[in-house]
Amino acid sequence: MLPDLNRLKVFYHVYLLQSMNMAAKDLHLTQPGVSQHIKKLESEIKTSLFIRCHKKIIPTRAADKLFDMVKPFIENLGSAIGNISKPMDHPYGLLRIGAPLEFGKTYFPAICHAFRKKYNQVTFRIRLEEPDQLLDMLNNGLLDFAVLDYFSAKDQFFGRPELYKIEPLAEEIFVLAGSKEYFENKMKKKVSFETLVSMDFITDEHEPVILKHWFWHYFKKSISKFNIIMAIESHQALLNCVRLGMGLAITADHLIWNEIETGKIIPIFPFKEKVINKISFVQLRDKKPTLTEETFQAFFKKQIKTKESLK
Amino acid sequence: MLPDLNRLKVFYHVYLLQSMNMAAKDLHLTQPGVSQHIKKLESEIKTSLFIRCHKKIIPTRAADKLFDMVKPFIENLGSAIGNISKPMDHPYGLLRIGAPLEFGKTYFPAICHAFRKKYNQVTFRIRLEEPDQLLDMLNNGLLDFAVLDYFSAKDQFFGRPELYKIEPLAEEIFVLAGSKEYFENKMKKKVSFETLVSMDFITDEHEPVILKHWFWHYFKKSISKFNIIMAIESHQALLNCVRLGMGLAITADHLIWNEIETGKIIPIFPFKEKVINKISFVQLRDKKPTLTEETFQAFFKKQIKTKESLK
DNA sequence: CAGGTAGCATAATTTATACTTATTCAATAA
DNA sequence: TTATTGAATAAGTATAAATTATGCTACCTG
Numbered sequence: 001m002l003p004d005l006n007r008l009k010v011f012y013h014v015y016l017l018q019s020m021n022m023a024a025k026d027l028h029l030t031q032p033g034v035s036q037h038i039k040k041l042e043s044e045i046k047t048s049l050f051i052r053c054h055k056k057i058i059p060t061r062a063a064d065k066l067f068d069m070v071k072p073f074i075e076n077l078g079s080a081i082g083n084i085s086k087p088m089d090h091p092y093g094l095l096r097i098g099a100p101l102e103f104g105k106t107y108f109p110a111i112c113h114a115f116r117k118k119y120n121q122v123t124f125r126i127r128l129e130e131p132d133q134l135l136d137m138l139n140n141g142l143l144d145f146a147v148l149d150y151f152s153a154k155d156q157f158f159g160r161p162e163l164y165k166i167e168p169l170a171e172e173i174f175v176l177a178g179s180k181e182y183f184e185n186k187m188k189k190k191v192s193f194e195t196l197v198s199m200d201f202i203t204d205e206h207e208p209v210i211l212k213h214w215f216w217h218y219f220k221k222s223i224s225k226f227n228i229i230m231a232i233e234s235h236q237a238l239l240n241c242v243r244l245g246m247g248l249a250i251t252a253d254h255l256i257w258n259e260i261e262t263g264k265i266i267p268i269f270p271f272k273e274k275v276i277n278k279i280s281f282v283q284l285r286d287k288k289p290t291l292t293e294e295t296f297q298a299f300f301k302k303q304i305k306t307k308e309s310l311k
Numbered sequence: 312m313l314p315d316l317n318r319l320k321v322f323y324h325v326y327l328l329q330s331m332n333m334a335a336k337d338l339h340l341t342q343p344g345v346s347q348h349i350k351k352l353e354s355e356i357k358t359s360l361f362i363r364c365h366k367k368i369i370p371t372r373a374a375d376k377l378f379d380m381v382k383p384f385i386e387n388l389g390s391a392i393g394n395i396s397k398p399m400d401h402p403y404g405l406l407r408i409g410a411p412l413e414f415g416k417t418y419f420p421a422i423c424h425a426f427r428k429k430y431n432q433v434t435f436r437i438r439l440e441e442p443d444q445l446l447d448m449l450n451n452g453l454l455d456f457a458v459l460d461y462f463s464a465k466d467q468f469f470g471r472p473e474l475y476k477i478e479p480l481a482e483e484i485f486v487l488a489g490s491k492e493y494f495e496n497k498m499k500k501k502v503s504f505e506t507l508v509s510m511d512f513i514t515d516e517h518e519p520v521i522l523k524h525w526f527w528h529y530f531k532k533s534i535s536k537f538n539i540i541m542a543i544e545s546h547q548a549l550l551n552c553v554r555l556g557m558g559l560a561i562t563a564d565h566l567i568w569n570e571i572e573t574g575k576i577i578p579i580f581p582f583k584e585k586v587i588n589k590i591s592f593v594q595l596r597d598k599k600p601t602l603t604e605e606t607f608q609a610f611f612k613k614q615i616k617t618k619e620s621l622k
Numbered sequence: 623c624a625g626g627t628a629g630c631a632t633a634a635t636t637t638a639t640a641c642t643t644a645t646t647c648a649a650t651a652a
Numbered sequence: 653t654t655a656t657t658g659a660a661t662a663a664g665t666a667t668a669a670a671t672t673a674t675g676c677t678a679c680c681t682g
Contacts, residue, residue: 002389005316033670035631047396051452051597054678055629058452058595061404062395069391073384079379084373085358093372138642141362141369228363284369287362317640334657344641346660365649366658 003044008066010037011049012074015059015067026291052117091292092121098134099126102235105281106255111303115296122292138164138284144293145283151210167281167297170304172252174275177265179245183266191270193219200247203231204238210250210275218270252277254307314355318404319377321348322360323385381578388604402603403432409445409457411435413546414590419564421613426607433603449475449595455604456594462521478592478608481615483563485521485586487576490556494577502528502581513541515549521561521586528583563588565618 013023024034042049050057110125134146215223242249259265281297324334335345353360361368423435445457526534553560570576592608
């Protein structure tokens with residue numbers, strides 16, 4: 001069986017100083033205390049560690065071996081614990097971040113690259129997964145934080161918001177978008193409920209929740225069946241379909257800013273109020289964010305803001 | 312500062328099992344006990360180790376690091392301690408032996424070689440030094456045991472015999488030796504006190520203690536000054552001087568058996584009683600000899616015996 | 623050689639803390 | 653709803669670790 005580990009610390013000092021008296025001083029103990037520790041350790045490992053010769057103690061071969069064993073551990077532990085517990089003074093280390101595929105693909109490469117220019121000791125492990133998977137990884141401590149949006153994650157974590165700490169990162173606007181041609185030819189530029197509901201739709205999920213929500217938001221009507229002419233998992237593909245004038249699709253405004261500017265894609269707003277999706281950093285509530293995490297999140301937010309202002 | 316090392320063991324189990332309850336079972340504790348240990352450890356290292364989420368605990372990054380640190384130590388310690396404390400079933404490992412130069416040179420190479428044929432896991436570190444140095448090394452735990460003889464070591468350790476455990480190894484006879492020519496021509500084969508005391512002497516020490524002892528042994532007279540024509544530190548050189556007929560010298564019988572046989576060297580015995588020097592294994596009294604040590608000593612004794620019987 | 627000292631061991635007492643039981647709490651499953 | 657699970661907390665107890673006091677032995681010193 002394993003001996004009492006604290007005795008090993010006592011042993012370490014006694015061996016190092018070749019003296020129980022001095023070890024006692026080092027350990028802020030009295031000499032009998034040290035003596036008892038060594039005696040008990042010897043009985044625990046059933047081996048004599050020191051030969052007691054009048055005034056001096058002579059380590060046995062077993063003591064030599066034991067010391068070789070505990071020395072590196074004892075000596076490293078102090079500084080290692082220090083490194084673990086001391087608050088960072090600058091961001092470093094690995095950041096394990098989860099994000100939805102589309103969002104992650106779009107923003108992480110450039111922003112991480114920029115971040116590393118400033119903090120080159122930070123490394124990244126980005127997981128692009130489904131929201132439920134990301135939350136699962138978060139729950140199991142496999143991620144430091146995740147980027148999630150209200151719509152894709154609401155079932156998963158807005159049901160138990162007490163578990164999470166949610167730091168708003170940005171807002172995106174869900175727009176119903178169609179190509180200029182589609183808007184002009186098929187819709188005749190009309191944005192009434194009747195016109196819209198009969199259009200062709202493209203979606204990237206099997207259940208068009210956001211599309212439903214969009215209609216509810218603007219017309220307070222729940223649509224059970226849309227004319228979905230294309231369901232494709234890649235959002236990039238969805239946008240291409242829109243560009244080709246296949247139909248209408250819900251997308252995030254920032255993904256099509258350029259094409260809105262140039263008028264190639266038309267965003268459809270029946271009323272002024274927008275469908276807003278809150279994108280947030282999500283962490284476990286009980287976890288105190290590290291300096292690295294906070295710094296990165298602040299950096300990320302700033303970058304996103306400047307990107308938004310480009311609009 | 313270093314945390315309580317025993318808590319690290321508790322932490323190891325908790326981390327491994329990701330459960331305080333199960334760790335408690337493994338450690339033969341109750342759940343609150345484990346919980347308190349972890350809490351105290353966290354306060355000792357001023358770092359949170361687990362995020363408590365309703366029923367499950369999620370290790371933090373600090374816990375990951377700490378675990379990586381303690382894991383190898385905890386996992387190796389058990390078996391390593393086992394190896395240290397389990398009695399050997401066969402001789403192995405390093406034997407650190409001290410011996411006087413002349414004796415060591417003569418006997419150790421062959422005997423160690425023979426020993427290793429039988430016990431090939433035993434290795435040797437032989438120190439050939441002055442007796443007082445050897446005893447010093449013995450006292451400092453640098454030797455497992457030493458080979459010493461009564462005459463050269465008597466001041467050093469027969470003054471405090473309680474410190475040592477002395478295992479007789481062999482006896483050698485100190486003989487006063489001269490070449491056949493010297494014995495016949497210079498001494499005219501006379502061995503009376505008057506003849507002997509006026510002869511030429513060769514010695515390998517500055518103080519001819521043994522020579523004095525020899526005369527005291529046979530004639531009960533203390534000689535203050537001998538006619539020492541040659542003092543040379545190498546015993547081999549001393550023997551060569553004797554062979555060349557330069558004079559008489561004290562040597563050990565076994566070193567010149569061959570030449571006594573063939574009559575080239577004459578051993579001088581005024582009376583039947585021999586001057587006997589006891590050669591012994593000397594160890595620290597409080598040290599229990601290992602199996603390896605005992606086996607080697609027995610082997611050594613046997614070898615010396617058979618060498619003697621060759622006489 | 624008495625007298626003092628240094629270093630460790632041992633005994634007895636006190637102090638600290640580790641471990642326990644009992645209870646509470648929150649989340650989950652039935 | 654109720655039962656169950658896993659953990660935190662509180663309080664009491666048992667155990668172990670400190671302490672003080674003392675003893676031992678070798679060693680040094682005048």
